[in-house]
Amino acid sequence: MPINPTELLTIARNLFDRNPGTQIESDLRRAITTAYYAVFHLLITAAMNNIVKDVAFRPRLGRIFQHGQMKNFCTEYLARKNTDKGTAELRQIAEALKQLQEARLKAEYDGTTNVIHVDAEALVEQAEAAFSVWLTAEVQPTATYFLQDLLISCVPKR
Numbered sequence: 001m002p003i004n005p006t007e008l009l010t011i012a013r014n015l016f017d018r019n020p021g022t023q024i025e026s027d028l029r030r031a032i033t034t035a036y037y038a039v040f041h042l043l044i045t046a047a048m049n050n051i052v053k054d055v056a057f058r059p060r061l062g063r064i065f066q067h068g069q070m071k072n073f074c075t076e077y078l079a080r081k082n083t084d085k086g087t088a089e090l091r092q093i094a095e096a097l098k099q100l101q102e103a104r105l106k107a108e109y110d111g112t113t114n115v116i117h118v119d120a121e122a123l124v125e126q127a128e129a130a131f132s133v134w135l136t137a138e139v140q141p142t143a144t145y146f147l148q149d150l151l152i153s154c155v156p157k158r
Contacts, residue, residue, distance in 0.1 A: 002059060005045055008038035009127055016124050028120035029107040035127035036100035040070065042134060043097065047147040065154050067101060073153035074098040077146070089137035090146045096130035099123070 015031035016023075044065045048058035074094035103123050107115055137143045 002045070003041045005038050005042040006131070008034055008041060009131055012038055012124050012127060016120055023117055023120075025115050028115045028117065031120050032100070032107040032115065032123050033104045035124045036097075036104040039093070039097050039100055039127050039130050040065075040067070042131060043070070043093070043147070043150060046134070046138060046143075047151050050144055050147050051151060064151070069154045070150065071098055071101045073150050076153075077149070082142075087142055089133045089140075090142060092133050093130045093137065096126050100127060 012031045012034035015027045015034060018024075018027050044062050047065075048062050052058045052061055074097050077094045078091060078098070100123060103119075106113065137146075
């Protein structure tokens with residue numbers, strides 16, 4: 001069964017909302033991580049649905065997407081001076097993936113800093129906003145080019 005990005009986003013929100021007033025830091029850390037994975041899989045699913053016609057091949061090709069390459073692509077995309085229709089939305093999504101990945105690494109591997117409620121909430125909301133913005137962006141031709149470039153950026157160089 002394929003990973004459902006929307007379910008991941010719901011889980012992130014549920015982890016954040018689970019213990020109002022007495023939130024457990026591990027829930028906040030997990031909410032951040034899950035919010036990142038929701039956006040990560042949103043982009044992979046969108047790319048596979050838009051680019052690959054063979055439904056059975058999508059999960060196999062989808063494995064080519066790598067966290068580091070996707071973040072690097074987003075960083076490069078944000079540095080471009082593109083003003084085509086739909087680009088503002090794609091820039092917001094690229095920024096969300098980049099920031100959420102950085103936050104995920106801190107949440108998972110940096111035990112020297114505390115995760116606070118306000119930061120976790122902002123990150124879960126950033127993921128939710130990326131999903132909302134994607135609904136607008138996905139119908140623009142620039143979204144297809146964005147997804148194609150994202151896929152190409154993850155293909156190993158020879």
